[in-house]
Amino acid sequence: MLGGEDIVSVPANQRPVNMMFQSYALFPHLSVYDNIAFGLHRNRTPGLELQKRVSEMLKLTRLEQFAQRKPHQISGGQRQRVALARSLAKAPKLLLLDEPLGALDKKLREETRFELMDIHEKTGTTFIIVTHDQEEAMTVASRVAVMDAGKLMQVAMPSEIYENPNSVYVACFIGDVTILAGRAAKADGEYHVTWAEGQPPIRVKSSLDLSVGQSCHVAIRPEKVEIHHDKPKDDNVLRGKVIDIGYLGNISTYHVELANGHLIRAQSFNTERDTRQRFTWDDTIWVNWTTSDGVLLKH
Numbered sequence: 001m002l003g004g005e006d007i008v009s010v011p012a013n014q015r016p017v018n019m020m021f022q023s024y025a026l027f028p029h030l031s032v033y034d035n036i037a038f039g040l041h042r043n044r045t046p047g048l049e050l051q052k053r054v055s056e057m058l059k060l061t062r063l064e065q066f067a068q069r070k071p072h073q074i075s076g077g078q079r080q081r082v083a084l085a086r087s088l089a090k091a092p093k094l095l096l097l098d099e100p101l102g103a104l105d106k107k108l109r110e111e112t113r114f115e116l117m118d119i120h121e122k123t124g125t126t127f128i129i130v131t132h133d134q135e136e137a138m139t140v141a142s143r144v145a146v147m148d149a150g151k152l153m154q155v156a157m158p159s160e161i162y163e164n165p166n167s168v169y170v171a172c173f174i175g176d177v178t179i180l181a182g183r184a185a186k187a188d189g190e191y192h193v194t195w196a197e198g199q200p201p202i203r204v205k206s207s208l209d210l211s212v213g214q215s216c217h218v219a220i221r222p223e224k225v226e227i228h229h230d231k232p233k234d235d236n237v238l239r240g241k242v243i244d245i246g247y248l249g250n251i252s253t254y255h256v257e258l259a260n261g262h263l264i265r266a267q268s269f270n271t272e273r274d275t276r277q278r279f280t281w282d283d284t285i286w287v288n289w290t291t292s293d294g295v296l297l298k299h
Contacts, residue, residue, distance in 0.1 A: 002015070002016065002017070002093060002094060003093055016092050016093040016094065017092055017093070017094045017095075017096065018039075018087045018088070018090060018092040018094075018095050018096070019087060019095070019096040019097075019098070020083050020084055020086075020087040020095065020096070020097045020098065020100055021083070021098055022098040022099040022100070022102055022103070023103070024071075024079050024080060024082070024083040024103070025083070026071040026079060026082055026083060026086075027071075028070065028071055028072065029070070030070070031067065031068050031069060031070060032058075032063055032066050032067050032068070032069055032070075032071070032074070032082050033054060033058070033067040033068060035071070035082055035086050036054050036057050036058065036082065036085045036086045036089050037050055037054045037089070038086060039086065039089055039090045040053060040054070040089055040090065043090065053089055054089065057085035057086075057088060057089050058085065060085065060088070060119060060122060060123070061081040061082070061084060061085045061115075061119065062081070063078065063081055063082065063085065066078060076103060076104055076105075076108065077104060077108045077111070077112055080100065080101065080103070080104065080112060081112075081115070083100075084100070084116070084119065088119070088123060088125065091123075091125075092125060093125070093126065094125070094126050094128065095125050095126065095127050095128070096128050096130075097127060097128070097129045097130070098130050099130060099131055099132070100116065100129060100131075101113065101116075101131075101133070101136060102131070102132075102133070109133070109136070113136055113139050113140055114139075116140055117139070117140050120140075127140075129141065134173075134174055134175065137158070138158040138161075138162065138174075141158055142157065143155060143156065143157060143158075144156065144157070144158050144161045144174075146161065146169075146170050146173055146174065148169055148173075153166070153167060153169055153170050154166045154167070154170045161174055162174055162175055162221075163295075164295060165219065165295060165297070166297075167297060167298075167299055168217050168219070168297055168299065171219040171295065171297065175221065176221070176222050176253075176265060177219050177220065177221055177222075177265075178219070178220045178222065178225075178263070178264050178265050179217050179218070179219055180193070180195045180196075180202065180217065180218045180220070180262065181195060181215070181216075181217050182194050182195030182196075182201075182202065182215075182216060182217075182218065183195075183213050183214065183215055183216065184210040184211075184212070184213070184214050184215075184216045184296070185201075185212050185213070186210070186212070189205070190203055190204060190205045190206070190291055191203070191204050191205075191206055191208075191210065191216075191296055193216060193218055193296070195218070196258075196260045196262060197260065198259065198260060199238065199258065199259075199260060199262075200236075200237075200238075202218050202236055202294060203235050203236055203291045204218055204291055204294040204295075204296045205291045205292050206295075206296035208296050208298060210296070210298070214298075216296060216297060216298060217296075217297040217299075218294045218295065218296060218297070219294065219295040219297055220264070220289055220293065220294050220295075221293070222253060222265035222266050222267040223251075223267045224289045224290075224293035224294075225264060225265065225266035225267070225287050225288070225289050225293075226266070226268075226287065226288055226289065227254055227256070227266045227268060227279060227285055227286070227287050228285060228286045228287075228288070229279075229283075229285060229286075230286065231286045232286060232288050234288045234290070235288065235289070235290050235291050236288055236289050236290070236291070236294070237286055237287075237288045238258055238264065238286070238287050238288070239258070239259065239284070239285075239286055240256040240257050240258040240259070240264060240284075240285060240286075240287060241256065241257050241282060241283065241284050241285070242254055242255070242256055242279050242280065242281055242282065242283045242285060243255050243256070243257045243263075243281070243282075244281075245277060245279070245280070245281065247270075247277070249270070250269065250270060251267050251268065251269050251270060252267065252268055252270060252277065253265060253266070253267050254266045254267070254268070254279060256285065256287055264287050266287050
């Protein structure tokens with residue numbers, strides 16, 4: 001169904017659908033202008049209308065000054081925009097994009113994501129993007145579908161997928177996470193999850209309906225976990241040792257090993273201009289998170 005119309009019986013070349021290929025598949029012997037105009041020529045679009053439409057696409061993708069160049073004479077990001085302009089030239093109702101930014105380097109990919117979002121807003125065309133880049137999916141999509149072996153596991157807004165995954169698979173697939181397995185018991189409007197001998201139960205608020213002793217998992221995102229030298233007076237306080245540190249400029253990620261061998265990931269923002277770490281390897285520290293920061297999962 002497309003726009004309320006069943007298109008199964010419509011021949012593929014007559015459907016209002018277009019595709020942007022992962023490899024871009026530009027014609028090397030044609031100029032940027034002629035690449036964009038190709039589908040319009042095939043449709044026998046009248047000359048003036050064709051010129052107007054190609055000019056609109058060149059302006060939309062900021063390629064006016066490159067119109068007469070061949071694909072090998074422009075950068076990877078510009079080739080990506082040519083492929084996008086060509087796929088939009090026939091004004092499809094639906095545009096399929098297969099790894100549209102996969103061939104770009106990290107910095108160019110980040111810049112092009114926002115260009116893609118801007119073009120989507122201006123054209124109003126529905127985009128379906130296949131990507132293995134989680135940041136790309138979270139940035140450009142209004143809805144994300146997480147799939148496993150061809151099965152849809154969860155379909156929701158990016159923030160819902162990240163903050164409220166419906167399974168361990170989705171929680172692990174999107175972003176970094178610590179998963180702790182245990183058994184649930186309800187107490188005072190929240191669940192207490194017994195998960196390791198010698199460790200206090202994890203307290204978590206959840207709307208799930210679990211029976212006493214039912215197996216479950218708690219997912220905790222590292223940015224929700226605070227790290228302290230002294231024991232805090234908060235919920236879900238655990239003691240451990242820093243065994244690994246990842247410095248990423250704006251944030252630092254800590255891998256904290258608990259006494260029973262479990263690993264907890266914690267992140268802190270490097271808000272001060274100081275290259276020294278507040279915590280270092282083999283420091284004995286405390287980690288904690290609130291009852292609303294953990295996510296209770298049935299499976």
